[in-house]
Amino acid sequence: MNYEIVKEPIDIQSVIDKVIQREAGAVTTFIGTVRELTDGKKTLFLIYEAYETMAVKKLEQIGKEIEERWQGSKVAITHRIGRLEITDVAVVIAVSTPHRADAYEANRYAIERIKEIVPIWKKEHWENGEKWMGNQLETVEYPNGRPEESDLNE
Structure with missing residues (x-):
């Protein structure tokens, strides 16, 4: 599976291995980690939650968008949910393309699209x-601070 939501630590190399191809001259990897300071506040830990089935569908959508826009590309994205401590890996995105500039651009596109459309929230x-x-939480108010599955449309 190239697109996954997991509860255990992410094996970075296994995500990279999913995009290795003979036609690729470049592989870029984005590794998102939990940072300690955000806007001057000291973070103790994060809790990530997701509407998992929809999140995987949206990750697949992002992969298809990249493959259509950057010819010859291959994408894998894994996002972790649950409690994450400082420095834990929250997301890994690997993109391979024939040329390096495309790999960089496609990888950045992936993380920005995740933040736009994938139903994953962090506390x-x-x-x-x-x-x-x-x-998603900045535009709609939910009683529990985040939506329940019944609040989301497939």
């Missing part, structure tokens, strides 16, 4: 509070 836990975060 930041700080020393003095907590808050659900995510682009």
Whole structure:
């Protein structure tokens, strides 16, 4: 599977291995990690949640968009959910293309699209509070701070 939501630590090399191809002259990898400081607040840990079936479909959609836009590309994306500590890997995106510029561009496109359309939310836990975060949450208010599966349309 090139597109996954997982609860265990991500094996970075296995994500990269999914995009290796003889035609590729470049493989770029984005590794998103949990950082300690955000806007001057000290993060203790994060909790990621996802509407998993829809999230996988949206990751696949992003992969198809990339393959249509950058000819000869191959994509794999794995996102972790659950409790993540500082420095834990939250997401790995690997893209291979015939040429390096395309691999860089396609990889950046992937992370930006994940933030736009994939139903994954994070709850930041700080020393003095907590808050659900995510682009989808900024436009709609939900009673529990994030949507339930029944709130989302497939």
